[in-house]
Amino acid sequence: MKFDRVGETGPGTRMKNAGHNRPRLVLDSVEKRFARPDGEIVTALSDVSMSVEAHTFVALIGPSGCGKTTVLRIANGLIQPDNGAVTIAGSAPKPGPETGFVFQEFRLIPWATVQANVEFALEVLPLSRAERAERARSYLDLVGLSRSAQSYPGQLSGGMKQRVALARALASEPEILLMDEPFANLDAQTRELMQSELLHIWMRHKPTVLFVTHSVDEALLLADRIVLMGTGRVLETFDVDIERPRNLEATRSDARFIAMRDDLWARIRDLVLSDPQSEFYGRNLGG
Amino acid sequence: MPRVTPRQRKNTAMADNRLPSAAPGALTVAAARTGFLALLVLLWWVASVNVARNIIPSPLATLEAAGRLLHAGDLQQAVLDSISVYLSGYGVAILVAIPLGVVMGAFNLLGKTLEIYVYALSATPRVAFIPLIIVLLGLGAEAKVFIVFLGAVMPILINTYAGVRQADPELVEMARSVGAGRLRIFTRIVLPGAVPYVIVGLRLGATIGLINTVVAELYTAVRGLGGLLAVYGNTFRMAEYFVVVLSLATIGVIVTEGLRYAEQRLGRWRT
Numbered sequence: 345m346k347f348d349r350v351g352e353t354g355p356g357t358r359m360k361n362a363g364h365n366r367p368r369l370v371l372d373s374v375e376k377r378f379a380r381p382d383g384e385i386v387t388a389l390s391d392v393s394m395s396v397e398a399h400t401f402v403a404l405i406g407p408s409g410c411g412k413t414t415v416l417r418i419a420n421g422l423i424q425p426d427n428g429a430v431t432i433a434g435s436a437p438k439p440g441p442e443t444g445f446v447f448q449e450f451r452l453i454p455w456a457t458v459q460a461n462v463e464f465a466l467e468v469l470p471l472s473r474a475e476r477a478e479r480a481r482s483y484l485d486l487v488g489l490s491r492s493a494q495s496y497p498g499q500l501s502g503g504m505k506q507r508v509a510l511a512r513a514l515a516s517e518p519e520i521l522l523m524d525e526p527f528a529n530l531d532a533q534t535r536e537l538m539q540s541e542l543l544h545i546w547m548r549h550k551p552t553v554l555f556v557t558h559s560v561d562e563a564l565l566l567a568d569r570i571v572l573m574g575t576g577r578v579l580e581t582f583d584v585d586i587e588r589p590r591n592l593e594a595t596r597s598d599a600r601f602i603a604m605r606d607d608l609w610a611r612i613r614d615l616v617l618s619d620p621q622s623e624f625y626g627r628n629l630g631g
Numbered sequence: 632m633p634r635v636t637p638r639q640r641k642n643t644a645m646a647d648n649r650l651p652s653a654a655p656g657a658l659t660v661a662a663a664r665t666g667f668l669a670l671l672v673l674l675w676w677v678a679s680v681n682v683a684r685n686i687i688p689s690p691l692a693t694l695e696a697a698g699r700l701l702h703a704g705d706l707q708q709a710v711l712d713s714i715s716v717y718l719s720g721y722g723v724a725i726l727v728a729i730p731l732g733v734v735m736g737a738f739n740l741l742g743k744t745l746e747i748y749v750y751a752l753s754a755t756p757r758v759a760f761i762p763l764i765i766v767l768l769g770l771g772a773e774a775k776v777f778i779v780f781l782g783a784v785m786p787i788l789i790n791t792y793a794g795v796r797q798a799d800p801e802l803v804e805m806a807r808s809v810g811a812g813r814l815r816i817f818t819r820i821v822l823p824g825a826v827p828y829v830i831v832g833l834r835l836g837a838t839i840g841l842i843n844t845v846v847a848e849l850y851t852a853v854r855g856l857g858g859l860l861a862v863y864g865n866t867f868r869m870a871e872y873f874v875v876v877l878s879l880a881t882i883g884v885i886v887t888e889g890l891r892y893a894e895q896r897l898g899r900w901r902t
Contacts, residue, residue, distance in 0.1 A: 420808050440810025451805040455823050455900045464819070465809040496900040516809070 366434075367395035368520045368552045369419055374428035376414055388414045389425070390576040396520060399550040403563035405608070406573035407616050412556040415573075416522045419554060420445050433519045441469050444513030446523040450505040452497040458484065458508050459493040465512045483511040486545065503534040507541070514551065523555045527562070539565055540592055547589050560608045564601055565590060570608070574615045582608070688870035693877070696870035705859070710878060713844055713855035716772065717882075720779025721840040727780075728787035728836070729829060735788075736795025736825070737817060746792065753785035757843070761850050775847040775854075782843035786835035794828025795821055830894045837886045845879065 376389040389411045396402045404412045417423045418430055421437035432442055444465075452461050462480035471479065484490050487507040497505055506526055513521055527535040539562060546553070546566075557563050563570045563584075570582040586600055595601055616622045617629060655663075672690050679689040688696070700706040735742035761778060768774040798821040806816045848857025856875050863872035 422804065422808055438810070439808050443808070445805070445808040447801070447805060449801055451801050453802060453820065453823075464806070464811075467815070468810040498900060512809075 366398065368398050368433055369396040369554060370429070370431045371395070371415065371418070372429040374415075374418060374425045374430060376411075376418065376423070376425050387576055389418075392428075392573075392576070392578055394571055394578055394581070396552055396554050398552050400569065401546060401553045401555065401567045403567035403570045404554060404556045404573060405558065405560060405563050405570060405612070406579075407612060407619065407622065408558070409575075409621075410573045411576045412573055413524055416445070416524050416554065416556055419443065419520070419522055441465070441516035442519045444516055444518035444521045446506070446509050446513045446521065446526045448525040448528050450497070450502075450509045450529070452505055452508055452512075454497050457494050457496060458489060458500070461497065461508055462512045462515050465516050469516060479515055480511070483515040484508070486514065486548075487511045487541070501534070502530050503538055506530065506538060510542075510545075514545075514549070518551075520552045520554060523553060525556055525558065528558065535562075536592055542566060543588075543590055560605050560612065561596065564604055564608070565592070565595055572608070572611060575619065575621070579615070580611070685867065686869060688873055692870045693873045696868075697874045697877075700871060700874055706874065706878065709854075709856045709859045709875070710882075713848065713857065714882070716775045716847065716855060717779055717840060717844040719772075720776040720844070721783045721837060723776065724780045724783035724787055724836055724840065725833070728784045728832070729791050732788045732791025732829075732832075733795055733822070733825075735792045736821075742792060742796065749785070749788060749792075753789060757781045758846060761846070765851060770852040774851050775844070778847035778851075779840045779843045783836035783840035786839060787829070787832040790828045790832025790835070791825060794825030794832075797828070798824050826897055827894070830890065830897070834887060834890050834894075837890060838883065841879070841883050841886065 371392050371394050374389055374392045375387075378386050378388055380386055392411070392415060394402075394415075404415060406412055414423070418425055419432065419437055420443045421432075421439045430437055437443065452458075453464060456464065459477070459480055462484060463476050466476045466479055469476075481490060481493065484493055487510055489504060489507050489511065492500060492504065492508075497508065500508070506529075510526070513523075527538050530538060543566065545551075553566075555563070555566060564586075567584055570584060571578055572580045572582070582604065584604065586595060586598055613629065616624050617627060619625055675687075676690050679687045679692075697706070735745055757778070760781060764774050764777055764781075768777055802820050802824070803816055806820050811819070844855070845857040845860065848855045849861055852858075853861050856879055859875045860872065860879075863869070863875060
């Protein structure tokens with residue numbers, strides 16, 4: 345395992361030696377504050393710098409409320425940072441086909457068919473009606489749902505709904521895929537199958553992914569690099585030196601996997617126990 | 632033991648989610664409803680025999696009265712009058728309420744400004760306006776149509792407004808994330824999401840509109856089914872009176888069932 349100290353590999357240095365593997369997403373000293381309904385200002389991100397290179401799978405982990413989802417929303421362009429710079433493939437992010445967002449709650453349009461749900465994300469692209477339909481069909485085929493194209497989301501299981509959402513995000517052929525705890529709403533068995541599915545799709549298409557998760561195991565299984573966040577800051581970055589193709593059984597019993605998992609878990613536990621905001625603050629839960 | 636196919640098992644599981652007992656088939660429901668109708672007619676007949684016959688007419692006497700009214704053409708004329716008042720008032724209410732509700736929902740300040748007045752007006756018994764309406768519009772068709780309009784417009788407006796306001800924020804954010812502009816979000820996410828609310832408003836408006844049709848016909852120039860109601864009620868021609876009441880009930884059922892059918896057609900995605 346390789347440890348990158350915070351700030352040592354800033355995005356600025358990476359930009360300079362940008363060769364064929366130029367970063368797709370760069371956050372440079374990003375700061376974001378929100379006003380709560382009662383008027384109090386909350387700092388969601390205080391100083392976040394990170395980058396995601398092309399065809400790299402980066403997982404963002406950390407305790408609840410540390411700002412992981414805010415990073416995704418800034419990367420998509422849904423919200424603007426108060427300070428610092430963000431770029432997707434060199435330019436400021438704006439919501440649209442350059443990014444593909446997969447939400448935890450699927451967020452499918454319930455009155456539209458599966459096919460129409462995928463096509464919805466393609467409407468801003470300069471495609472003809474037929475091209476759009478064809479594109480949607482091919483990505484539904486990729487996630488194994490070509491036979492459910494005319495179904496409505498209400499007729500699908502949770503795993504199938506998330507496949508549709510994944511097809512919708514992939515179909516615009518985005519620079520980067522932003523995934524916000526996409527498997528958190530699925531039962532344990534479906535979650536593992538979807539992780540395998542994602543590993544499989546990643547091997548075929550090698551998309552650039554920024555993946556937010558609570559699960560250390562999921563991060564280690566899927567990612568090339570893990571970014572550990574705590575209360576609005578990037579704390580540490582870990583490279584996951586486990587070769588691909590990976591699979592659930594072999595990778596999870598790999599000695600490196602187990603060592604990294606124990607180490608990461610210990611760090612997250614320490615983070616939570618030392619956070620005065622946390623409900624577990626000061627509890628003696630040492631393992 | 633009968634084999635359970637996967638399809639059947641799925642249906643049973645779905646029914647179990649909704650009700651503790653299995654959902655009956657359509658034919659069973661139709662048979663049960665017909666049986667209940669027979670029971671009602673029987674009770675009606677028993678009541679007509681035991682209460683004085685000139686207060687509650689027997690089913691047969693009512694049927695004969697219906698025949699007489701149809702033969703003379705009175706009933707058809709009254710139904711035609713009432714329905715034209717009803718549909719005009721209800722139609723105008725739809726044409727005003729849905730666009731206004733959509734615009735109020737789309738523009739926050741406009742909605743917030745107007746909603747308090749809309750709620751106040753809808754809480755006022757609309758019958759209170761009838762003397763004013765008669766003074767302004769007279770006793771003719773305009774006054775009647777306006778009374779129906781006034782009753783039907785509020786539930787449609789309030790429900791349309793609520794439906795547009797209660798758009799799913801998660802779906803709206805999803806649409807934003809794929810680059811949809813404000814107009815596309817409004818037409819593709821917000822408006823379709825409001826349809827179930829609009830239909831509830833249409834159903835409530837249809838019911839209130841029918842009530843107001845009769846009220847209008849009783850209070851203004853005595854015409855239509857409401858007019859017949861007044862004439863036969865005041866002259867104790869109870870068999871004819873019953874025919875009118877049943878005609879009104881039939882119109883109510885046809886309208887609300889029609890809207891229910893429309894709701895089902897529009898909501899096919901709800902499984």
